[in-house]
Amino acid sequence: MSEIVFEQVTHRYDGEVVLSDVSLRLAERRIGVIGANGSGKSTLARLVNGLVAPTAGRVLVDGLDVARHGREVRRRVGFVFTNPDNQIVMPTVREDVAFSLRRLRLDAADAAARVDRALDRFGLAELADRPAHRLSGGQKQLLALAAVLVAEPAIVVADEPTTLLDARNAQLVERHFAELDQQLVLVTHRLESVESFDRVLVVEGGRIVADGSPAEAVGAYRNLIR
Amino acid sequence: MIGSYRPGTSALHRLGAGAKLVGLAASVVVIALLPEWWMLLIALVLALLGFAVAAIPPRDVVTQLVPVLWILLVAAPLNALFSGWESAVEMSLRVTACVALAALVTLTTRVSAILDSVRAGLRLFGRRLDPERVGIVLAMTIRAVPLMTEIVRAVLEARRARGVEGSLRAVAVPVMVRSLQTADAMGEALVARGFDD
Numbered sequence A: 001m002s003e004i005v006f007e008q009v010t011h012r013y014d015g016e017v018v019l020s021d022v023s024l025r026l027a028e029r030r031i032g033v034i035g036a037n038g039s040g041k042s043t044l045a046r047l048v049n050g051l052v053a054p055t056a057g058r059v060l061v062d063g064l065d066v067a068r069h070g071r072e073v074r075r076r077v078g079f080v081f082t083n084p085d086n087q088i089v090m091p092t093v094r095e096d097v098a099f100s101l102r103r104l105r106l107d108a109a110d111a112a113a114r115v116d117r118a119l120d121r122f123g124l125a126e127l128a129d130r131p132a133h134r135l136s137g138g139q140k141q142l143l144a145l146a147a148v149l150v151a152e153p154a155i156v157v158a159d160e161p162t163t164l165l166d167a168r169n170a171q172l173v174e175r176h177f178a179e180l181d182q183q184l185v186l187v188t189h190r191l192e193s194v195e196s197f198d199r200v201l202v203v204e205g206g207r208i209v210a211d212g213s214p215a216e217a218v219g220a221y222r223n224l225i226r
Numbered sequence B: 001m002i003g004s005y006r007p008g009t010s011a012l013h014r015l016g017a018g019a020k021l022v023g024l025a026a027s028v029v030v031i032a033l034l035p036e037w038w039m040l041l042i043a044l045v046l047a048l049l050g051f052a053v054a055a056i057p058p059r060d061v062v063t064q065l066v067p068v069l070w071i072l073l074v075a076a077p078l079n080a081l082f083s084g085w086e087s088a089v090e091m092s093l094r095v096t097a098c099v100a101l102a103a104l105v106t107l108t109t110r111v112s113a114i115l116d117s118v119r120a121g122l123r124l125f126g127r128r129l130d131p132e133r134v135g136i137v138l139a140m141t142i143r144a145v146p147l148m149t150e151i152v153r154a155v156l157e158a159r160r161a162r163g164v165e166g167s168l169r170a171v172a173v174p175v176m177v178r179s180l181q182t183a184d185a186m187g188e189a190l191v192a193r194g195f196d197d
């Protein structure tokens, strides 16, 4: 397992504090993050791969400071966004998955084989030459996930990957997340999807207000919103 | 028209993207110069034969050509009014033949193959342009077309739902705002996916 460490992390946007003195050591395989809208979940997730640098404190992934080693950290940490349309940058399914391998500079045959394997695994092989915009919402999110996994990151961070999907597609996408070998940090509103997780954090007003087993954390969250 | 590749194994599919692009450019020049309507008709028939060679279903051919036929429905009568019907027929044949050939190329060539050959072409211009980057920017532009279409559609729909009709500004402003938000989010995703080196 990789180790994600937050050392007294505070983050402000334009002077407004959105994360306040957060210290964490995350080394579990399945980590859930729940909390109300605007509580700071996305900021927490973005800090893990250096998309956002902390205003104060440090975030380390396997000892690497994300603010200083952003690129190396992002090779280890794949990120799945809420809206796959913003994450898919190439016109067709295959091209988008292949785009992720650019930075690895593999030879063409090796890259093609990896792309095919990723497409196959997420049930996208038959859609490989389809324009990305013709996919369904669920297929788009699976494409985003395939494009992240083809680069073989050690950690996957997903920020509400099912929020824009209908119940059936949310379940399909979640099943694929459940099967990942990678360490997973999942931000979600679906409390049932963190039921079997190793550890769940509850974020409220920029602080971690509960941190423990799913039962404990979900219980604390339910009390909070009551 | 863009991103409409139909997989296949015909001779046209197998022909290199560079050859097809150069061929397309040359054909368009020739078609532009053809002086007689019957020559243009032959050019159009040849272009349509191309679809048969590539085994493109007629339905797909129609889909590709319908937009240009709509435009001609307006443009041809105008042309006839000002320059006579012979000129209108020639103009219509010319435009349809060119669009058909362009469609033939996009239907039988992967976007990535087109980009590769554009990249190779750019390399001829030396190192002032990074061909790899230009290729990716082109691909992203192609990807942005359906995203923009979707944004405009959603804004128009929201406007209709609220029963607001009115100024162009009422459409332009939200379209602009949403486009900038999308561009911002895509920029972030590009960094996350390693396109910051």
Ligand SMILES: Nc1ncnc2c1ncn2[C@@H]1O[C@H](COP(=O)(O)OP(=O)(O)O)[C@@H](O)[C@H]1O
Pocket: A013, A014, A018, A035, A036, A037, A038, A039, A040, A041, A042, A043, A044
């Ligand atoms: N780029 C930004 N600029 C300014 N404020 C932001 C930005 N991103 C988020 N915020 C603000 O920070 C707070 C926490 O946001 P976020 O981390 O997205 O929460 P969550 O994901 O839990 O909804 C919110 O009040 C939000 O408005």
Ligand SMILES: [Mg+2]
Pocket: A038, A041, A042, A043, A159, A160
């Ligand atoms: Mg969020």
